Amino acid sequence: MSPMSRPPRPSRATHRLTVAQALVRFLAAQYTERDGVRHRLIAGTWGIFGHGNVAGVGQALLEAGEEVMPYHQGRNEQAMVHAAVGYARQRGRLSTQAVTTSIGPGATNLVTGAALATINRLPVLLLPGDYFATRAADPLLQQLEHPVAADVSVNDALRPVSRWFDRVTRPEALIPSVLAAVRVLTDPAETGAVTLALPQDVQAEAYDWPVEFFAERVWRIRRPAPDPVELAEAARAIRAASRPLIVAGGGVHHSEAEDALKALVDATGVPVASTQAGKGSLRHDHPADLGGIGHTGTAVADAVARGADLVIGVGTRYTDFTTASGTLFGRPDVRFVNLNIAPSDAYKMAAATLVCDARAGLEALAGQLAGHRVDAAYEAEYRAGRESWERVVEAAFRAGDDSAVPTQTQVLGALDAVVGDEDVVINAAGSLPGDLHKLWRARSPRQYHVEYGYSCMGYEIPAGIGVQQAAPEAVVWSLVGDGTYLMMPTEIVTAVQERLPVNLVLVQNHGYASIGGLSESVGGERFGTAYRHRAADGTFTGAPLPVDLAANAASLGMDVLRAKTVGELREALAAARACDRPTCVYVETDPAPTAPPAEAWWDVPVAEVAAREAAVAARARYDREVAARRRPL
Known part of the structure; x- marks a missing residue:
């Protein structure tokens, strides 16, 4: 044809x-x-x-x-x-x-x-x-x-x-x-x-x-199961360990593996410490939940991590905050098993790997570990540590005088008393992520929403809008300091336009409080971190700037509740939670530090040579700390 x-x-x-x-x-x-x-x-x-x-x-x-x-x-x-x-x-x-x-x-x-x-x-x-x-x-x-x-x-x-x-x-x-x-x-x-x-x-x-x-x-969205050989090797390692510790990362939440983790922990008694992304993997009052780990971790979690002979990472990237810049897991014989869907993360820390979905892997491990439980003395030890840390949390949250100006940790304590189990608390930058990681009592898997992979100032308010869109039934709290607020308050207008009842807790502390503290610890003498007028010598050490961020939030359409005391703060938070409009609770805090100190180091390099005494002393401390770093091989 x-x-x-x-x-x-x-x-x-x-x-x-x-x-x-x-x-x-x-x-x-x-x-x-x-x-x-x-x-x-x-x-x-x-x-x-x-x-x-x-x-x-x-x-x-x-x-x-x-x-x-x-x-x-x-x-x-x-x-x-x-x-x-x-x-x-x-x-x-x-x-x-x-x-x-x-x-x-x-x-x-x-x-x-x-x-x-x-x-x-x-x-x-x-x-x-x-x-x-x-x-x-x-x-x-x-x-x-x-x-x-x-x-x-x-x-x-x-x-x-x-x-x-x-x-x-x-x-x-x-x-x-x-x-x-x-x-x-x-x-x-x-x-x-x-x-x-x-x-x-x-x-x-x-x-x-x-x-x-x-x-x-x-x-x-697949749930790949673990390789049988890798699974058997991981189970043998856990059975052989005397002081195992699970590090729960964000992958637990992404996989909706919280129930599988709880079932494994209930059966074996292996304790759990969480990264910023993994906090809430276990409810805060679970007897095996040790809270946050690493530089911003709890005393009990970091103490258990230092003595662990086996670390089981589930869905974690092992950032420097989690590992205390390579100084936390200190036993010479410590070994790692990593359960992660991303091979690049599974192979970190020279670990034995389980490349699989978090829920599928935890369920398979539970089957392999049937009948196994950690020693009773180990359980008693970490449970006693939990109880001791809970007293630290109570002291940080407690306010003895309702007429006093609240500290930042007392702000968190007042919020802790108001939130419901399904409320969502959002934060990303400043000193609040450290305080939250140490102290916050996560009641549900989605409650603790701290972005600490990039720790981006300005994330909290727009993220609150996205969370409210995704979960319209939830009460959403965006926590920001004044430095973060000034980075990106613009989406308040969007929340007002869309009638999204996001609650903003705006903490006024006259500058970059977190970096100010870090600067002081590394010999930077808080240079360039305060929001103040210039003094006669040209430094930013004059009077605080006369800004009114509450008025700014009101001008963008938010309802604003000003709280000057602990008692007023409690009332304002309760009123905000009941409000059906975007609402800002504005509070100026007592700058006195009330958060528990860091339980582990974080590597921020210090000037090797300097003329100023603060930097010379900071370098001497740095050299002592960095000597403890080790790389798993």
């Missing part, structure tokens, strides 16, 4: 849409599924529009409508990423949000949020505008002209902080690109920030899309 006589091929059904319209429709049809429960992957899109996305993704969101893709209006691009990350963490990484920006500063404002998401292994989809793919208008407004690479744009700054990056320069390239993007977003071992840079002319270009591109897709 000649080519001219062949029958025509059946036409393929297509939809003619712009690239942006097709992208929005595709994202609306993506779902995750774990344990038989389905979740919408991209639950909404945050956006600030400029010339790089207003006629592309902006028009596509308008045309799709709220039922297809809910739109959220942000005030700062970094904050929009924080809100999406807060949402994703609250939803156990099974659902997240997208963020669209224009080119130029809108796009580069995403970098900090992207780094936070990737470091914390939390999924977020970034959709920044980009230059013209056709180069028809070149250079355009806000375009970076690189001298030796014409294909470089400011969006390339997102490459090192994204788990996956692509620039979609042709309509048909969107199909493989966005499929790969969703694969990474839904992979528990690979997830983080995913960036699709979208040239603004390509966003608006029409294409005939195959209808199957828009069919519902379900991305199943």
Whole structure:
């Protein structure tokens, strides 16, 4: 048969849409599924529009409508990423949000949020505008002209902080690109920030899309089981250990493995200490819960860690705060077993590995350890340590005089007395993360929401919005100091606009209190850490700045409750919890330190030579501490 006589091929059904319209429709049809429960992957899109996305993704969101893709209006691009990350963490990484920006500063404002998401292994989809793919208008407004690479744009700054990056320069390239993007977003071992840079002319270009591109897709979140050989080796190590310790990381929460951890601990008596991301893996009053571990850990957790002969890491990255910069796990014969879905984390600390889902691995270990329990004397020892530490917590929280100005730990004590089991407490930076890690009594798996992978000032308020969106029934508390508040109060406007009853606890301490304390300890003499006028000698040692942050929060639309005393603080927190509007509780604290001191070291290098006495003394202390560091080999 000649080519001219062949029958025509059946036409393929297509939809003619712009690239942006097709992208929005595709994202609306993506779902995750774990344990038989389905979740919408991209639950909404945050956006600030400029010339790089207003006629592309902006028009596509308008045309799709709220039922297809809910739109959220942000005030700062970094904050929009924080809100999406807060949402994703609250939803156990099974659902997240997208963020669209224009080119130029809108796009580069995403970098900090992207780094936070990737470091914390939390999924977020970034959709920044980009230059013209056709180069028809070149250079355009806000375009970076690189001298030796014409294909470089400011969006390339997102490459090192994204788990996956692509620039979609042709309509048909969107199909493989966005499929790969969703694969990474839904992979528990690979997830983080995913960036699709979208040239603004390509966003608006029409294409005939195959209808199957828009069919519902379900991305199943696997629970890989441990390798039988690795499982048997881990079980032998635990049975042989006399002083084992579990270090619970964020992977316990991501896998929803809290019940499996509790079952293993109830059966074996192995105690649990938690990282910042893992706090709440056991309820605070469980007899085997030792609280936080490491530089900001409890006395009992760090004492047990120093004497442990086997450390079982579950879903942890072993950051420097957790290991006290390599000085915490001090027994010469200490060994490690790491249960982690990410091989790169499982192999840390020269550990025997269980590369698997946290819940699947813990359940399998429980089966292998049937009938095994740690020695009764070991249990009695760490339980006595728990009781001793609880008295420390009570002393830090207690206020003897209701008419006194509260200390920061008394602020936490007042909040502790008000919160319910399902309330969510959010923090990220300053001195509060250390106090919370040591002292907070986590009552449920999602209550303790401290971002300490990137410890990003400005995270708390937008994250509170994301958490409130993800869990509208929860009471959400964003805790910030004055330094963090000044970094990013803008999303208060969003909370007011969306009628989200986020509670803000704003602690005024006239500067960077945490870094001030650190500066003093390393010979920096609190240089540049106080919010004060300049004195006659040019230093920032004059009177405190006459700023009124409570008035600022009120001007952005929040209800504000000012508390000057411990008694007023208790009343204000109770009133805020009952309020159905965004509410700020403003309190100025007594600067006297009342938190328990650090139980373990943290390596912040000190000047090796200096003329000032404080730095010379700090270096001598540093040399003594660093000598204790050891690397597991």
